[in-house]
Amino acid sequence: MATTAVAAAAPAQRRLKAGARTASAARDPAIVRWGLILLALLSLGVLIVLPLAAVFVQAFAKGLSAYLQAIADPNTLSAMKLSLLAVGTAVPLNLVFGTAAAWAITKFRFKGRDLLITLIDIPFGVSPVISGLIFVLVFGARGWFGPWLDQHDIRIIFAVPGIVLATTFVTFPFVARELIPLMESQGTEEEEAALVLGASGLQMFFRITLPNIKWGLLYGVVLCTARALGEFGAVSVVSGHIRGQTNTLPLHVEILYNDYNYSGAFAVASLLSVFAVLTLAGKKFLEWKTGRKGQVS
Amino acid sequence: MSFRNSSGSFFKNSSILPGFWPSFSYTILYLSLIVLIPLSAVFLKSVSVSPEQFWKTISSPQVVASYRLSFGASLIAGAISVVIGFLVAWVLVRYEFPGKALADALVDLPFALPTAVAGIALTSLYTQNGWLGRWLAPLGIKVAFTPLGVVVALTFIGLPFVVRSVQPVLADADQELEEAASSLGANRWQVFTRVIVPLVRPALLTGFALAFARALGEYGSVIFISGNLPMRTEITPLLIVNKLEQYDYAGATAIAAVMLVTSFLLLLLINTIQRRTRKYMEPV
Numbered sequence: 001m002a003t004t005a006v007a008a009a010a011p012a013q014r015r016l017k018a019g020a021r022t023a024s025a026a027r028d029p030a031i032v033r034w035g036l037i038l039l040a041l042l043s044l045g046v047l048i049v050l051p052l053a054a055v056f057v058q059a060f061a062k063g064l065s066a067y068l069q070a071i072a073d074p075n076t077l078s079a080m081k082l083s084l085l086a087v088g089t090a091v092p093l094n095l096v097f098g099t100a101a102a103w104a105i106t107k108f109r110f111k112g113r114d115l116l117i118t119l120i121d122i123p124f125g126v127s128p129v130i131s132g133l134i135f136v137l138v139f140g141a142r143g144w145f146g147p148w149l150d151q152h153d154i155r156i157i158f159a160v161p162g163i164v165l166a167t168t169f170v171t172f173p174f175v176a177r178e179l180i181p182l183m184e185s186q187g188t189e190e191e192e193a194a195l196v197l198g199a200s201g202l203q204m205f206f207r208i209t210l211p212n213i214k215w216g217l218l219y220g221v222v223l224c225t226a227r228a229l230g231e232f233g234a235v236s237v238v239s240g241h242i243r244g245q246t247n248t249l250p251l252h253v254e255i256l257y258n259d260y261n262y263s264g265a266f267a268v269a270s271l272l273s274v275f276a277v278l279t280l281a282g283k284k285f286l287e288w289k290t291g292r293k294g295q296v297s
Numbered sequence: 298m299s300f301r302n303s304s305g306s307f308f309k310n311s312s313i314l315p316g317f318w319p320s321f322s323y324t325i326l327y328l329s330l331i332v333l334i335p336l337s338a339v340f341l342k343s344v345s346v347s348p349e350q351f352w353k354t355i356s357s358p359q360v361v362a363s364y365r366l367s368f369g370a371s372l373i374a375g376a377i378s379v380v381i382g383f384l385v386a387w388v389l390v391r392y393e394f395p396g397k398a399l400a401d402a403l404v405d406l407p408f409a410l411p412t413a414v415a416g417i418a419l420t421s422l423y424t425q426n427g428w429l430g431r432w433l434a435p436l437g438i439k440v441a442f443t444p445l446g447v448v449v450a451l452t453f454i455g456l457p458f459v460v461r462s463v464q465p466v467l468a469d470a471d472q473e474l475e476e477a478a479s480s481l482g483a484n485r486w487q488v489f490t491r492v493i494v495p496l497v498r499p500a501l502l503t504g505f506a507l508a509f510a511r512a513l514g515e516y517g518s519v520i521f522i523s524g525n526l527p528m529r530t531e532i533t534p535l536l537i538v539n540k541l542e543q544y545d546y547a548g549a550t551a552i553a554a555v556m557l558v559t560s561f562l563l564l565l566l567i568n569t570i571q572r573r574t575r576k577y578m579e580p581v
Binding site for chain 1: 312313314315316317319320321323324327328331334335336338339342381384387388389391392394398400406408409410412414415417418419421422456485510513515516517521534535537541546549550553556557560561563564
């Protein structure tokens with residue numbers, strides 16, 4: 001900028017500059033800016049980083065060998081196995097459901113569509129404890145099917161099937177809720193073009209739809225997996241807390257903690273925390289990949 | 298494709314895409330089996346309880362004390378989340394600083410960390426010889442095993458809801474509005490209270506309502522730090538678990554029905570706010 005012009009238009013320029021300085025928050029005075037940044041980071045530090053750090057410090061409080069011993073304990077390993085089974089069942093079930101529901105809801109217009117979307121969201125509004133309770137009421141000893149199940153010697157509550165069911169209920173909406181807005185925004189033109197060009201229904205789905213939604217699908221699966229692995233309240237109600245049999249990893253953490261085996265509890269908790277951190281990294285990666293910002297889940 | 302002709306009234310417009318009936322019927326079937334039928338058990342079971350018994354359960358002193366704690370702590374935690382969440386969202390949207398991406402990712406930790414892990418971690422921080430508890434104890438502030446501990450746990454759970462509700466609104470907010478206000482002579486504080494706050498108010502309200510609804514039902518992160526002292530630090534979901542452990546299905550169901558009705562009303566409220574917000578955000 002030429003100095004003469006600045007000098008000539010000095011008063012106006014000064015006013016403009018002052019206006020620009022106060023107008024944009026990015027140009028808040030440095031002291032305000034850094035004060036707020038420090039305050040925000042301090043809050044995040046105390047509320048979120050400290051608990052995470054505490055898990056790892058406590059896990060290694062009695063040394064590495066105690067840590068490894070707690071992890072290699074047979075009860076820990078069987079809890080791990082059950083957790084993997086619950087995740088491995090609930091996530092694929094909800095993945096198939098989420099895709100089917102999103103297909104029906106976004107590619108077609110029918111009566112009661114909004115109602116259906118609302119109904120799918122229900123499990124998010126239900127307390128985890130109630131999510132477990134409903135299966136006790138249906139399959140428990142004094143529930144609807146209790147006597148019949150008893151006669152046929154089938155156990156659902158206080159057994160593995162109950163844990164899988166409760167986990168499935170709690171993680172029910174994740175994939176559908178991720179796919180519905182995504183597929184809605186993509187419309188139907190590409191699929192229609194494929195059909196017109198002679199593709200079969202399956203070809204259309206695997207060559208057009210799936211590649212279009214794969215990142216959103218993965219995003220839903222990541223969130224679904226994290227919640228399935230970490231679910232506590234619902235699973236706690238339907239599990240009989242039988243060590244080595246009906247304990248998932250979060251339930252095992254509780255049992256060790258209540259036994260005053262703190263380093264053991266935190267050792268198992270640290271495994272779950274590592275997974276939580278990986279989830280955050282995966283989530284960030286997928287948000288970057290799809291060019292979107294995080295949203296309320 | 299005869300179904301399209303025969304049930305033309307069901308569709309608002311026709312589509313040439315295949316797979317409606319399989320995906321639609323599967324959706325309805327799976328939704329009914331996993332969600333609707335089991336959930337209806339709560340209401341069918343509570344109808345089978347006599348009204349006197351139902352009322353006696355949900356109005357017993359211990360249960361009423363738990364409502365007070367659950368509601369009170371959730372409200373306070375929601376309010377704290379709104380203040381801190383707004384601050385964090387503001388800093389993340391408006392300023393640049395080293396480590397910003399990491400801070401942004403960490404906001405979601407409460408969504409990803411299993412609640413039981415959060416529960417024992419928070420408890421270990423706030424007990425008398427914990428990292429934070431040891432500094433608070435000399436000041437006479439006890440957090441673990443008091444209602445304050447419940448508030449701390451629920452704030453941890455609620456914070457991301459507020460940040461993630463406010464963040465997109467702040468990012469989309471037209472800074473020209475602020476520039477217009479300041480060029481018309483408003484100082485920074487006036488711009489903040491008269492332009493920015495009204496703009497994000499619906500988002501703050503949504504975030505608060507989401508955090509509050511989640512906090513009401515929260516279990517895992519609370520039961521460790523609360524200590525579960527009868528009449529003092531028992532949250533409502535814990536009482537459902539207690540009743541179930543005593544095989545008092547009717548009692549557990551009655552309390553669950555009260556909680557379910559409350560959360561459905563809250564969801565309705567949240568939807569209304571969001572619909573209004575959307576209308577408000579639409580270009581004129």
